[in-house]
Amino acid sequence: MRCDILTLFPKMVSSVLEESILKRAQEKGLLDVRIINIRDYTTDKHKMVDDYPYGGGAGMVMKIEPIFNAVDAIKSDYPELRIIIASPQGITFNHNKAVELSREKRRLVFVCGHYEGIDERVRLGLGAEEISIGDYILTGGELPAMVIIDAAARLIPGVLGDEDSARHDSFADFLLDYPQYTRPPDYKGMNVPEVLLSGNHEEIRKWRRMQAIKNTYYKRPDLLEKMKLTDEDKKILNEVKKKT
Numbered sequence: 001m002r003c004d005i006l007t008l009f010p011k012m013v014s015s016v017l018e019e020s021i022l023k024r025a026q027e028k029g030l031l032d033v034r035i036i037n038i039r040d041y042t043t044d045k046h047k048m049v050d051d052y053p054y055g056g057g058a059g060m061v062m063k064i065e066p067i068f069n070a071v072d073a074i075k076s077d078y079p080e081l082r083i084i085i086a087s088p089q090g091i092t093f094n095h096n097k098a099v100e101l102s103r104e105k106r107r108l109v110f111v112c113g114h115y116e117g118i119d120e121r122v123r124l125g126l127g128a129e130e131i132s133i134g135d136y137i138l139t140g141g142e143l144p145a146m147v148i149i150d151a152a153a154r155l156i157p158g159v160l161g162d163e164d165s166a167r168h169d170s171f172a173d174f175l176l177d178y179p180q181y182t183r184p185p186d187y188k189g190m191n192v193p194e195v196l197l198s199g200n201h202e203e204i205r206k207w208r209r210m211q212a213i214k215n216t217y218y219k220r221p222d223l224l225e226k227m228k229l230t231d232e233d234k235k236i237l238n239e240v241k242k243k244t
């Protein structure tokens, strides 16, 4: 996955990209992210990136020229771009979108808005797609860009330890996780379930499947409705339901 992040606050994104799994993905060459400071593409002596809104009202609006200049510069190296603006006005981000972006061959360009927003001609003129990470308002597009990149990057084969990527292929097969435990086996009387200490791999597999189905049934029944269940799963689900 190749992306550019256009931002007025480069440190908001570099701090996320320079740690842990996203850092490793870049070192392995599986993820290529460039951070572009929009201010570097201003041409006036005051390096102006925002201005007063036409029609009046509070706050500032991000100007079109530096953003277009930055995108033109990217285009001269990479002509095939998919331009994304994170905004509450977009279609809601989810696992299926993450899969789609993780497989995108074009370079992804995230234009991060701030203040009252971006001049509407940026969206229109660049043919940008709007993606929302949920129904709430943030102070800028940097955090949503990082949420989207993080969710897509972990789906790139080789980014996580395991190569078991088919497991994540579709939201249709999505169950909530089974609970995880690590040492110690007894913490002040709170014990790890016996089966996990048993070494019986078949029993452990069945217990985990049961826990995942139970978790999903209680916490996200809407997900279970959409899922194709195996015969074993249906049996487990009936047992779970009987206990309520």
Ligand code: 4GY
Pocket: 086, 087, 088, 113, 114, 115, 116, 117, 118, 131, 132, 133, 134, 135, 136, 137, 138, 139, 140, 141, 144
């Ligand atoms: N929610 N999902 C979101 C957001 C902040 C003003 C434009 C969201 O994606 N983005 O709240 N973004 C606004 C702030 C400029 C972006």
